[in-house]
Amino acid sequence: MNATPRVIIGLSAVVVAATGKGPEVLLSGSPGAIGLPFGSFDPIGHRTFELAVRDFVTSQTGFALGYVEQLYTFGDKGREAPVADMGQSSDADRVVSVGYIALAGSIDEGQRRAGVWADWYRFFPWEDRRSEAGLRAIDLLLPDLKAWATTTERQSRVAMAFGLHGQSWQESQVLDRFELLYEAGLVQEAQRDRAKGQASAAPAAERTFVGEPLVSDHRRILATAMGRLRAKIRYRPIVFDLAPARFTLSELQDLVEALCGVKLHKQNFRRTLERSGLVESTGAMHAETGGRPAMLFTRSATSRQAGASGLSLPLAKR
Amino acid sequence: MNATPRVIIGLSAVVVAATGKGPEVLLSGSPGAIGLPFGSFDPIGHRTFELAVRDFVTSQTGFALGYVEQLYTFGDKGREAPVADMGQSSDADRVVSVGYIALAGSIDEGQRRAGVWADWYRFFPWEDRRSEAGLRAIDLLLPDLKAWATTTERQSRVAMAFGLHGQSWQESQVLDRFELLYEAGLVQEAQRDRAKGQASAAPAAERTFVGEPLVSDHRRILATAMGRLRAKIRYRPIVFDLAPARFTLSELQDLVEALCGVKLHKQNFRRTLERSGLVESTGAMHAETGGRPAMLFTRSATSRQAGASGLSLPLAKR
DNA sequence: GCACTAATGCTCAGTCTGAGTATTAGTGGT
């Protein structure tokens, strides 16, 4: 019936918002089959991908997106979702998905309740190096990773990605780490995709995985988004698209730390930030944390110019 | 006849090689309709985009690609090629193209003659700030750009992109500059796309454009590739994928300068490069330039590790 | 008024960077 093979272009959006607690992502789907908001691209109706993304996110969730950026186009056979599960017409020969990241800014409790949001570290516990829990997640994974790293090439990749042997931890290498875990079979998606390969797969050995899975390759898309966002913080003033209009420097630091999953040196963070000219103080103060009241800042006009630089991340010692 | 709209996924590759003269890109097409190597993705036969790219470039041109990386997926209606011109079946409702950059390494005269290569500055004369000609190209464009920049937002974009008013020139903002020129109607593609919009367009007023056009949105894809490559030089040891196996530091510097279109400070370039540990000296010397013979270097083992850092670019004063 | 908690200020040494000046080892001609 179909002479030419059919391709469906799916759009997936990683919508990030900051609540008091940290970065959260918008999810959709039903229990057991949670994924990112997903819509299919209408080749006739939609003029550009970006408009299509804004469109379906708003119509599905009611949120208007601010900053939107294309991430990557994923097309590997065998890693996409079983098409029927996504509610797509099943006569497609291939589903290709274009991933987008969108920043929904700082949201309040009301908006938060209007959608299903989740702390992104639920899916990547090892990416949070602020907490003991995150460091423990890595300790759990390392033995298996080392066992998998039988070649020097693999060993070197593991060492670089996870900051072993004196290599430093690079917060933006989220995707590299996830791909290693996938290849090593340490995330649930790997097992699932392998099972799909074998026609009638025997249920694989039970094992507990670290981090919750997502439908299709959505966890990979989320990893790409996290990495992109973390990298971009350093060279574009993009944090301000997630921060509230007025904030104390400590609040801003908490936000950056939550996004990057690392602890920063407080005094040096202030210093570089004030020097950068990205923020300016409003006159107002903010007293409520039981210590000296803090100055409230806003992003400066220069931080809005195209080409303004990002933040430096002065890491705190372990 | 077609109930579901048809999408064709095109793959475009920016294949970069370095010859003695500088960075060159592989072209295809016939005079008057020059473009990048272009193939369409077979949803059934090809397992991944990357494999498909390697495949069609090799079969069309005989080159085996080394480093390959996805750039961006372009899907704007109105900027793609007239479908028939690209030899595609014309029953598609939409052509979406996934752009890739590939590095073909350092090639010799024989390989060079086997394909159609062109200095990439033919398409972006304003990107070459090593030569007087490049600087003059900008002077030609600026009056028109300024005339177009009627709002402060536009003025700020122009100033940032072209390094006006004390802003520094960012060699990797190739796409931003191209998009500005496109929006301002200063590149031929803009005129062409506008004419397409109006059903029977009267031939627009003759005007000389700076830089040669390419078919479809291929010049935009090339701009994306140049920008990505220039940015990546700074944080990944990617130059070595374009340099010959053994090189003098001056040769390496010339290559970097050619890629980035800027002049570097020689002594400081050497210093940071030697400190970086990315190169190591072979014992051999290279004497043939009429001065003191130069040491021949190779990339070091550490430069091959995933996660090795890139080069710093110590700019020379004007 | 006192203890406590954060915010804010300030200092110091080591490193990195931009810019120069100085020296050296070849080449080619006389």
Added chain:
DNA sequence: ACCACTAATACTCAGACTGAGCATTAGTGC
């Protein structure tokens, strides 16, 4: 063999930036 010329390589110096840590201050709650 010596000289002029060219490009490679070596060294120096000051200012800017960074990592760390100590010191001071302005609120809050007994």
